[in-house]
Amino acid sequence: MQRTDSPETPGPPNREPIPEPPWWSSPRDAAERSRTPLTRDAIVEAALAVLGREGLDALSMRQVAAELGVGAASLYWHVSGKEHLLTLVLDRVIGEIPRPEPDPTRWQEQIRQFARDTRTAFQRYRGVARASMGRVPVGPNFLLVVEWQLSLFEQAGLPKRPAAWFGDLLALYVAAHALEDDVRAGETDDPGEIAAMLESYFATLPPERFPALTASAPNLMAGSPDDRFEFGLELILRGLEAMAERERAT
Amino acid sequence: MQRTDSPETPGPPNREPIPEPPWWSSPRDAAERSRTPLTRDAIVEAALAVLGREGLDALSMRQVAAELGVGAASLYWHVSGKEHLLTLVLDRVIGEIPRPEPDPTRWQEQIRQFARDTRTAFQRYRGVARASMGRVPVGPNFLLVVEWQLSLFEQAGLPKRPAAWFGDLLALYVAAHALEDDVRAGETDDPGEIAAMLESYFATLPPERFPALTASAPNLMAGSPDDRFEFGLELILRGLEAMAERERAT
DNA sequence: ACCTGAACACCGTTCAAGT
DNA sequence: ACCTGAACACCGTTCAAGT
Numbered sequence: 001m002q003r004t005d006s007p008e009t010p011g012p013p014n015r016e017p018i019p020e021p022p023w024w025s026s027p028r029d030a031a032e033r034s035r036t037p038l039t040r041d042a043i044v045e046a047a048l049a050v051l052g053r054e055g056l057d058a059l060s061m062r063q064v065a066a067e068l069g070v071g072a073a074s075l076y077w078h079v080s081g082k083e084h085l086l087t088l089v090l091d092r093v094i095g096e097i098p099r100p101e102p103d104p105t106r107w108q109e110q111i112r113q114f115a116r117d118t119r120t121a122f123q124r125y126r127g128v129a130r131a132s133m134g135r136v137p138v139g140p141n142f143l144l145v146v147e148w149q150l151s152l153f154e155q156a157g158l159p160k161r162p163a164a165w166f167g168d169l170l171a172l173y174v175a176a177h178a179l180e181d182d183v184r185a186g187e188t189d190d191p192g193e194i195a196a197m198l199e200s201y202f203a204t205l206p207p208e209r210f211p212a213l214t215a216s217a218p219n220l221m222a223g224s225p226d227d228r229f230e231f232g233l234e235l236i237l238r239g240l241e242a243m244a245e246r247e248r249a250t
Numbered sequence: 251m252q253r254t255d256s257p258e259t260p261g262p263p264n265r266e267p268i269p270e271p272p273w274w275s276s277p278r279d280a281a282e283r284s285r286t287p288l289t290r291d292a293i294v295e296a297a298l299a300v301l302g303r304e305g306l307d308a309l310s311m312r313q314v315a316a317e318l319g320v321g322a323a324s325l326y327w328h329v330s331g332k333e334h335l336l337t338l339v340l341d342r343v344i345g346e347i348p349r350p351e352p353d354p355t356r357w358q359e360q361i362r363q364f365a366r367d368t369r370t371a372f373q374r375y376r377g378v379a380r381a382s383m384g385r386v387p388v389g390p391n392f393l394l395v396v397e398w399q400l401s402l403f404e405q406a407g408l409p410k411r412p413a414a415w416f417g418d419l420l421a422l423y424v425a426a427h428a429l430e431d432d433v434r435a436g437e438t439d440d441p442g443e444i445a446a447m448l449e450s451y452f453a454t455l456p457p458e459r460f461p462a463l464t465a466s467a468p469n470l471m472a473g474s475p476d477d478r479f480e481f482g483l484e485l486i487l488r489g490l491e492a493m494a495e496r497e498r499a500t
Numbered sequence: 501a502c503c504t505g506a507a508c509a510c511c512g513t514t515c516a517a518g519t
Numbered sequence: 520a521c522c523t524g525a526a527c528a529c530c531g532t533t534c535a536a537g538t
Contacts, residue, residue, distance in 0.1 A: 239489030
């Protein structure tokens, strides 16, 4: 804002910003190193950025550090290791799942919507679904989700044991489906080709050795991912109903 | 067998086996390099050995090669890469699942037993369950299993689409459960400690913020892995029944 | 308290070269 | 046809050292 080339300025006019001596700034703070002082949250965010851009296989501590313009060793002050980082990332993504006020009169629809929202959250961050398999993300957001689910089931009057165990099953189902979504588009970087490959491969199989398979091939491949997701979702909900009934009978 | 120190042997008696000149044998063929000429099957077997001994994280092309007394580069003649090797390993394990003659009169029990057998096969080879997630193991054994399942469903009179889609769901369920089995015992190398840790952690949570969770904690942890496996298995079978009914109604 | 560089002990994969 | 050694471009993690 201040004009330095006014007539009263002595000496020769100079419009250029005066260059700083190079040793005033470290070699890499300009674009790379954000001046924020490297918090755990910033590391998680950087991991999500790498994940979205390059996928899970490319997610290394070194890449995350590079994303922040920092040495890899620096991360270890804030995070105990890669395993810990992945847990934090997972919990961060779980935090994006909406948890509406439980309404026992329509608990089934709320669970359906919760499942869809969870799938959507995973779809936003490619690779996280795979990272979630075999990892219990005991973080604050995970706990909130469990609490939400259990209280919904409780208010809906479901028996305790089936309710508690169903949560695991649902999480598993959604995560596995999200993983399939990832595989289909992105992680193996061939969009819908894989289905076509499978279908044409099935077509080459000898029908006398694989009668049922070759006959069912259209059914196996039929339906959009969404259709299949909804089918499985409905299936496990009906199963839950049946198991709750059985429990009440005892 | 042949005694060389017999009296008629001329010269001084020599009981020591005559050492071969060192260049007669390459430096490493004695114990390491089996004289079998490195087939694809041998590589798969070596991978299973490493897997069982060290777990999935330690399964590297170099380790597998070392197991065979061979350079890592040699594997690439028989196998296109690590991804390919994992697919082969997976199909190999799937091959151990029994496929009894389909009996439509007791198809539900046959499916239940199939699920249990699949879990057992995974339990025999720690780490394979995790490797299976997100990988479609289109190998001969996988195809045989799919064929077996479809023909059983067909003979049982299940509608085609639910039958075809149910296979995926079941595979998913069993694999995810097997993965949990792995995590519980071995992969994270703490046997049943993890459950205790979780339970004591839950106990520290403030009941006013997590009323349902703290109240349900005993139910969440209750039951043996087998009980939980059977619960989920029964649940999805009941769900299948319901979905088949719905399909028949349309 | 927080971050660094350098090092350690590994990876998967390629490739010219050997037999 | 099958296997090798050496190299390339990476890994996760540790640790003494700096500020």
